[in-house]
Amino acid sequence: MQLAAPDRPYNQRWIQMYRITYEGFQHIKKAIAPHIRKKPNPIGGRKPMSPGEQLSICLYWLAQGGEYRGAGTAAGRVKSSVHQCVVRVCKAINRVLGPQYIKFPSDRAELSRMVRTA
Numbered sequence: 754m755q756l757a758a759p760d761r762p763y764n765q766r767w768i769q770m771y772r773i774t775y776e777g778f779q780h781i782k783k784a785i786a787p788h789i790r791k792k793p794n795p796i797g798g799r800k801p802m803s804p805g806e807q808l809s810i811c812l813y814w815l816a817q818g819g820e821y822r823g824a825g826t827a828a829g830r831v832k833s834s835v836h837q838c839v840v841r842v843c844k845a846i847n848r849v850l851g852p853q854y855i856k857f858p859s860d861r862a863e864l865s866r867m868v869r870t871a
Contacts, residue, residue: 770813781850802834811838
């Protein structure tokens with residue numbers, strides 16, 4: 754998966770692949786990175802995925818219709834790793850960015866005002 758900043762001609766390809774601009778990707782990554790960063794395994798094994806790689810896998814999975822095997826093939830990861838990554842990133846987005854961008858009514862009166870203005 755391409756993680757480098759896209760040049761102008763490739764920005765459309767970036768949007769097609771991830772359904773988000775590069776700037777939007779960077780904004781999300783900066784906000785959730787501390788919540789999804791994994792530590793290396795002390796007994797060895799594969800190097801942990803960076804926050805950028807985890808986010809790109811998750812966004813690719815969401816943009817391409819939620820197919821774990823396809824996202825895993827594109828990222829060079831097995832589908833179980835893709836699943837863990839998607840869950841971890843979606844939880845972090847909900848926890849960190851959700852309150853900033855999603856506002857639920859706190860009571861029936863507020864719900865009624867929201868319905869009337871919609």
